[in-house]
Amino acid sequence: EGRHAAALELLEAVHARHADDVQLLALLGAAKTALGDAGGGRAAYRRLLDLDPKSATGLYGYASACAAGSDDAGLRAALRPALAADPGNALAQALLARLQELAPGEAAARAWFEELNQALPDNLALLEFEGRRIERQQGRQPAAIYYGGLRRRQPHEQLWALREVELWQQAKEPAQARSVLVDWLRWHPDDDTVRAQLAAMMLAAGQNADAKAELERIVADNPTRVSALNNLAWLLRKDDPRRALRLAERAVRLRPEPRILETLGEVLIAGGEYVRATEVLQYAALRAPQQPSIRYQLAVALAGQQRKEDARRLLKELLAGDTRFAERSDAAALLKKLGG
Incomplete structure (x- = not known):
């Protein structure tokens, strides 16, 4: 409600009765820091760390309070144990950026980061921060090459492969991105997350046979992976509509989101079940009215029922308008066919 002073007063009253509750100390530290009392935030987190020295919440909270109070020395000291305890913490990159901001100059910043790197060699957060610096200062391709080096240096760390792929895609180098995924899967064949990304890339490139092979393997290993069920159903909708329907229905049961419902609608259209397709797509369109592709598929289903006027209106x-969507030319052709 914006009643920050009252909220803080209540927290402090409860804290007075439960001084050693670590969850309460974390909440109190966060509240004080957010309301501009960095010193009070540090004190709350310091007490939390006295009780639980290895608490990642306490370590990162204390570092955040130092950052909020522009305490560069305190932040430097706090970051080292925090990064050691949890390099993947969501606050890590923001705190490293704040440390760089607080440095009195570029030389001091470099010295501070070198000190951290020597203390924490191969720390994921520090390596990721360097990658983002390279991307910002030199561009996507040099950053992708950097992550490729990390992937070879730490061959079991999935993050480097995913970041390298992302950067090659942004640099419009799909062949490079695909080669990274293929190489990763050669050494990590059970990684369904990367295999699903490879399949999606193949689908986007129109390599349907290759995509189908990858998706079949994922579904065989993990029959509840919704993205694979959804994409495989879409691929099979014309060649094997019965199996496609089973896959699409399973995906909807697991995750009834608009895009999953849209695939079920397309599968039903391919099988000539226009009435049920209309019901499914109407529901999807209500859930996501901003998605023109769903409304186009609904028009196809309406046309299949010979509800031409409803289809034309849609x-x-x-x-x-001038909204761009993949089926825009198909929509125009269908409208012309319906006499629109």
Whole structure:
């Protein structure tokens, strides 16, 4: 409600009765820091760390309070144990950036980071921070090459492969991105997350046979992976509509999101079940009215039922603006076919 002073007063009153509750200390530290009392935040987190010296919440909270109070020396000292305890913490990158901001100059910043690197060699947070610096200062390709080096240096760390792929894709080098995924899977064949990304990349490139092979393997190993079920159902909708329907229905049961419902609608259209497709797509369109592709598929289902006037009206609404969507030319062709 914006009643910050009252909230803090209540917290402090409870804390007075439960001085050693670590969850309460974490909440009190966060509140004091957020409300501009960095010293009070540090005190609360310091007490938390007295009770639980290895608490990542306490370590990162104390570092955050130092950052909020522009205490560069305190932040430097606090970051080292925090990064050692949990290099993947969501606050790590922001705190490293704040440390760089607080440095009195570039030379001091370099010295501070070198000190951290020597104390924590191969720390994931520090390596990631360096990668983002290279991307910012030199561009995506040099950063992708940097992450490729990390991938070879730490061959079991998935993060480097995913970051390298992301950067090659952003640099519009899909062949490089694909080669990274293929190489990763050669050594980590059970990594369904990366295999699903490879399959999605193949789908986008129109390499349907290759994508199908990857998706079949994922579904065989993990029959509850929704993205694989959804994409495989879409691929099979014309060649094997019965199996496609089973896969799509399973995906919807697991995650009834609009995009998953849209695939089920397309599968039903491919199988000639226009009435049920209309019901599914109407529900999806209500859930995601901003998605023109769902409304286009709904128009197809309506046209399949010979509800031409309803389909024409929907297509005209879709095409009235300048919204871009993949099926726009198909929508225009369908409207023309329906006499629109």
